[in-house]
Amino acid sequence: MTETFQRVKSASKSLTAITEEQRRDVLMGVADAIVARQEELLEANRQDLARMDPQNPLYDRLQLTAPRLEAIAADMRHVAELPSPLGLVTDARTLPNGLRIHRVSVPFGVIGVVYEARPNVTFDVFALCFKSGNACVLKGGRDAEASNEAGVRLIKEELRRQGIDDNAVALLPATHEATAAMLSAVGYVDVCIPRGGRRLIDFVRDNARVPVIETGAGVVHVYFDRDGDLEKGRRIINNAKTRRVSVCNALDTLLVHKDRLSDLPALLAPMDGRVELFYNDESRYDVEFMDYKMNVVTVGSLDEAIAHIDRYGSGHSEAIITENEQAARRFQQQVDAACVYWNAPTSFTDGAQFGLGAEIGISTQKLGPRGPMGLREITTYKWIIEGEGQTRP
Numbered sequence: 001m002t003e004t005f006q007r008v009k010s011a012s013k014s015l016t017a018i019t020e021e022q023r024r025d026v027l028m029g030v031a032d033a034i035v036a037r038q039e040e041l042l043e044a045n046r047q048d049l050a051r052m053d054p055q056n057p058l059y060d061r062l063q064l065t066a067p068r069l070e071a072i073a074a075d076m077r078h079v080a081e082l083p084s085p086l087g088l089v090t091d092a093r094t095l096p097n098g099l100r101i102h103r104v105s106v107p108f109g110v111i112g113v114v115y116e117a118r119p120n121v122t123f124d125v126f127a128l129c130f131k132s133g134n135a136c137v138l139k140g141g142r143d144a145e146a147s148n149e150a151g152v153r154l155i156k157e158e159l160r161r162q163g164i165d166d167n168a169v170a171l172l173p174a175t176h177e178a179t180a181a182m183l184s185a186v187g188y189v190d191v192c193i194p195r196g197g198r199r200l201i202d203f204v205r206d207n208a209r210v211p212v213i214e215t216g217a218g219v220v221h222v223y224f225d226r227d228g229d230l231e232k233g234r235r236i237i238n239n240a241k242t243r244r245v246s247v248c249n250a251l252d253t254l255l256v257h258k259d260r261l262s263d264l265p266a267l268l269a270p271m272d273g274r275v276e277l278f279y280n281d282e283s284r285y286d287v288e289f290m291d292y293k294m295n296v297v298t299v300g301s302l303d304e305a306i307a308h309i310d311r312y313g314s315g316h317s318e319a320i321i322t323e324n325e326q327a328a329r330r331f332q333q334q335v336d337a338a339c340v341y342w343n344a345p346t347s348f349t350d351g352a353q354f355g356l357g358a359e360i361g362i363s364t365q366k367l368g369p370r371g372p373m374g375l376r377e378i379t380t381y382k383w384i385i386e387g388e389g390q391t392r393p
């Protein structure tokens with residue numbers, strides 16, 4: 001696979017010479033192709049779905065439909081129209097000796113992404129990387145192999161049609177060996193981003209020789225406070241848990257103030273018995289279910305809720321439901337997570353929902369980007385220094 005990495009690295013250099021208009025045209029062309037050739041993409045996806053049990057909660061995450069392809073194309077068009085994240089001057093100064101210094105945003109170069117059964121990621125990653133001047137190496141899971149191959153084939157055809165090196169995107173084989181090769185591709189892959197469950201993320205972090213940005217795994221909590229509004233709570237909890245159970249922003253543990261336990265049946269009623277509940281079962285507190293399962297934990301105070309989240313949370317998304325502004329502000333200040341909500345569901349943790357067009361992942365780390373990673377989050381910077389012949393004493 002070294003030759004593949006070499007070709008992608010070479011292509012990444014050529015991307016710096018592409019105009020913003022060309023970037024837009026390519027992304028618009030790919031978006032149009034997604035819609036025009038949706039039957040081709042759906043047929044490939046059906047091959048993948050045939051190998052998965054429809055009762056598996058991950059089936060929904062793997063599945064493509066005509067409306068979902070339309071949404072993917074719409075997100076790509078949105079990315080195409082966003083302002084460029086490149087060439088932004090984020091710091092500028094003139095030193096006493098006359099040197100002029102600017103800090104300017106630039107691409108990372110080559111971004112590697114390892115992901116599981118989510119074929120939409122193929123398009124999201126390409127759109128964001130191409131718009132931000134990065135080439136990308138993709139390593140999808142075996143469950144989505146046919147879908148990913150069809151998507152990358154479509155992208156490459158559009159790149160060639162517009163006269164751009166199609167090595168700007170590469171799809172590695174869906175094997176463990178390919179993952180190991182990417183994680184060892186020092187000098188070729190500038191940063192690797194895993195998108196998937198805790199097991200995948202831990203493996204990438206523990207085995208990578210290239211820099212890693214951790215994303216994805218979410219052990220998500222919603223705290224229904226003593227001063228929570230019942231109707232808001234019903235809507236928020238149901239949406240956070242059942243909108244899509246297989247995604248990383250889905251609710252895993254509902255914390256309920258002891259004074260509001262009598263409202264618990266009403267809070268859970270919109271789920272209509274679809275969700276298996278585990279009451280005060282400590283053995284499940286650190287589980288990311290990705291299924292129709294949820295912990296329900298009684299707490300005696302706001303402090304106890306914050307302490308529970310501090311112990312078992314993954315730093316992804318947390319929420320409080322309360323009409324007490326003082327309690328809400330303290331929760332938002334003290335809870336250590338990338339996204340902290342007040343009277344809104346954690347299902348909004350998403351790059352498109354945040355107005356970023358799409359996302360390359362949800363970063364749960366603190367060094368570098370945090371939360372939904374859009375265009376600006378996948379650029380770095382360099383210093384540009386101009387002088388008049390000054391020398392250092």
